[in-house]
Amino acid sequence: MTEPGGDTVAAARAGSTPYVDPARVRYRKRKSLRDAAIGMISLIVTATVVTVVIVRTPGWSAVQETFFSPEAFAESFPGLLDAFWLNIRIFLIAEPLILIVGLTVALVRRLRSPIFLPLRIVATVYVDIFRGVPTLLVILLLGFGVPALQLQGAPDDVLVWGVVALVLSYGAYVAEVFRAGIDSVHPSQQMAARSLGLTSWQTNRYVVLPQAVRNVTPPLLNDFISLQKDTALVSVLGPIELLRRAQIDASFTFNYTPYVAAAALFIALTIPMSRFTDWVQARQRRRRGAGTDS
Amino acid sequence: MNPTMLRVSDVWKSFGQESVLRGISVDVTEHEVVVLIGASGSGKSTLLRCINGLETVDAGSIVLDNDLDVTAFRTDLDAVRRRVGIVFQSYNLFPHMTVLKNITLGQRKVLGRSSAEAQERGRQLLARFGLEDKADEYPDRLSGGQQQRVAIVRAVAMSPEMLLFDEITSALDPLLVGEVLEAVRELKEEGMTIVMATHEMGFARDVADRVCFLDAGVVLEQGPPQEVLRDPTERRTRDFLARILG
Numbered sequence: 001m002t003e004p005g006g007d008t009v010a011a012a013r014a015g016s017t018p019y020v021d022p023a024r025v026r027y028r029k030r031k032s033l034r035d036a037a038i039g040m041i042s043l044i045v046t047a048t049v050v051t052v053v054i055v056r057t058p059g060w061s062a063v064q065e066t067f068f069s070p071e072a073f074a075e076s077f078p079g080l081l082d083a084f085w086l087n088i089r090i091f092l093i094a095e096p097l098i099l100i101v102g103l104t105v106a107l108v109r110r111l112r113s114p115i116f117l118p119l120r121i122v123a124t125v126y127v128d129i130f131r132g133v134p135t136l137l138v139i140l141l142l143g144f145g146v147p148a149l150q151l152q153g154a155p156d157d158v159l160v161w162g163v164v165a166l167v168l169s170y171g172a173y174v175a176e177v178f179r180a181g182i183d184s185v186h187p188s189q190q191m192a193a194r195s196l197g198l199t200s201w202q203t204n205r206y207v208v209l210p211q212a213v214r215n216v217t218p219p220l221l222n223d224f225i226s227l228q229k230d231t232a233l234v235s236v237l238g239p240i241e242l243l244r245r246a247q248i249d250a251s252f253t254f255n256y257t258p259y260v261a262a263a264a265l266f267i268a269l270t271i272p273m274s275r276f277t278d279w280v281q282a283r284q285r286r287r288r289g290a291g292t293d294s
Numbered sequence: 295m296n297p298t299m300l301r302v303s304d305v306w307k308s309f310g311q312e313s314v315l316r317g318i319s320v321d322v323t324e325h326e327v328v329v330l331i332g333a334s335g336s337g338k339s340t341l342l343r344c345i346n347g348l349e350t351v352d353a354g355s356i357v358l359d360n361d362l363d364v365t366a367f368r369t370d371l372d373a374v375r376r377r378v379g380i381v382f383q384s385y386n387l388f389p390h391m392t393v394l395k396n397i398t399l400g401q402r403k404v405l406g407r408s409s410a411e412a413q414e415r416g417r418q419l420l421a422r423f424g425l426e427d428k429a430d431e432y433p434d435r436l437s438g439g440q441q442q443r444v445a446i447v448r449a450v451a452m453s454p455e456m457l458l459f460d461e462i463t464s465a466l467d468p469l470l471v472g473e474v475l476e477a478v479r480e481l482k483e484e485g486m487t488i489v490m491a492t493h494e495m496g497f498a499r500d501v502a503d504r505v506c507f508l509d510a511g512v513v514l515e516q517g518p519p520q521e522v523l524r525d526p527t528e529r530r531t532r533d534f535l536a537r538i539l540g
């Protein structure tokens with residue numbers, strides 16, 4: 001053998017190591033460098049052209065002044081950031097409660113014993129109602145309605161009722177997501193667990209639910225993202241969260257920059273979550289792909 | 295004569311209008327290996343699932359050890375399943391757990407063994423079935439034959455009195471059938487009582503103490519494999535064997 005790399009081929013043939021023609025290795029390396037460079041250049045050119053076109057457009061300076069004014073931004077941003085903290089707190093309190101409500105309702109709907117019939121009916125009716133009514137309407141109904149009853153001992157803080165409304169509304173969605181997840185676990189898994197003598201509760205706890213939760217993690221994260229935005233709906237009750245703050249600022253100055261800044265803040269919160277969702281999904285695909293099916 | 299371990303008497307079972315078991319009776323004695331053969335749809339799986347309480351019968355009785363009536367109206371099926379293990383055609387391992395976790399889950403939650411105890415027994419059994427290096431793998435990284443052997447170990451780990459095997463080699467690549475049947479043979483040598491449905495006639499001939507031919511929901515013919523498989527008295531048994539042996 002006189003070709004370059006002849007020794008490596010011989011070694012690969014003898015052992016179990018892979019062999020790739022050195023010329024092809026060099027070609028692949030060049031190609032991947034070239035692809036990266038082309039992508040970069042294309043991106044820069046496009047961005048430049050778009051920017052130039054936008055900036056040259058008549059009316060751009062008016063747009064810039066109304067939506068992207070640095071002064072208005074500097075003035076409102078600290079207040080917006082402050083108000084945003086309320087959205088984050090609403091989210092952090094509501095989300096765990098939503099998961100608990102959703103999982104509980106999904107499990108109740110699975111109970112088979114006749115003694116639980118009333119519970120099952122309640123769960124079904126709950127899901128039907130709260131999935132059908134707009135979240136905003138639930139917030140208005142609870143936020144203004146319940147305090148108006150002046151119930152003894154009921155909190156009169158509208159914020160509490162806003163969070164309760166979000167939990168009830170999202171709980172119904174999440175219950176259905178969990179239910180779909182449970183249904184996606186093949187019945188033979190339950191049969192195998194029961195045949196080992198596990199009780200129906202143990203079967204749920206150790207066999208069905210872990211697989212169900214894994215299967216629905218991406219849609220659940222998707223609902224989280226949606227909730228992060230919907231915390232703004234609580235503003236209709238009066239609490240000054242991000243959207244309300246922006247609205248106030250904008251109406252004082254007749255400048256819409258605070259809205260744009262508020263949008264940027266929401267995006268700053270949802271983008272990490274979106275990337276995390278992508279990552280979880282990709283990991284699940286990999287895991288499934290790794291399985292041999294013989 | 296060994297004591298009777300399982301007595302199936304006059305069991306009926308239908309699904310809707312389809313009558314699958316039509317008064318079937320079988321006795322199994324301790325340490326016996328009984329092989330069920332019969333055409334597809336003859337009710338082999340249904341019978342095994344009734345014995346394990348995964349299906350409820352319509353009439354008749356199934357009694358374990360002369361003391362536990364599987365078919366009693368208010369029977370404790372979890373108790374039945376603690377004493378009778380079953381392995382299915384599609385291994386049904388839990389995909390989110392390692393092999394060892396698969397094997398220890400039932401021991402810990404059902405039998406109340408400590409984690410250390412369960413793991414020790416799990417590892418011993420894995421070693422005995424040539425799977426010691428797979429303890430920490432996830433099931434989907436194993437070949438079909440390995441998965442099925444893990445499923446057998448999972449059932450054996452529960453220290454059952456009797457094992458039911460439902461066509462445990464039918465989903466396997468022909469090359470992998472041998473290793474699973476070898477595991478069954480090993481269990482027989484240890485004295486395990488086994489009822490298995492299979493289409494592996496060669497294996498039935500070698501290992502079965504008794505072969506039962508199921509037809510139209512009853513045991514049409516039964517006896518030692520040499521008799522039933524070589525020289526059946528029933529015409530339908532002959533037809534079935536002729537078809538399956540090609």
Ligand SMILES: Nc1ncnc2c1ncn2[C@@H]1O[C@H](COP(=O)(O)OP(=O)(O)OP(=O)(O)O)[C@@H](O)[C@H]1O
Pocket residue numbers: 309312314332333334335336337338339340341461
């Ligand atoms: N859960 C069920 N619901 C309705 N019909 C069923 C059910 N289980 C089994 N059957 C029917 O009962 C009949 C017997 O099925 P069974 O699985 O016991 O046969 P088998 O002897 O194991 O066949 P095979 O060799 O194909 O496994 C079949 O016709 C099947 O369609």
Ligand SMILES: [Mg+2]
Pocket residue numbers: 338339340460461491
């Ligand atoms: Mg079958």
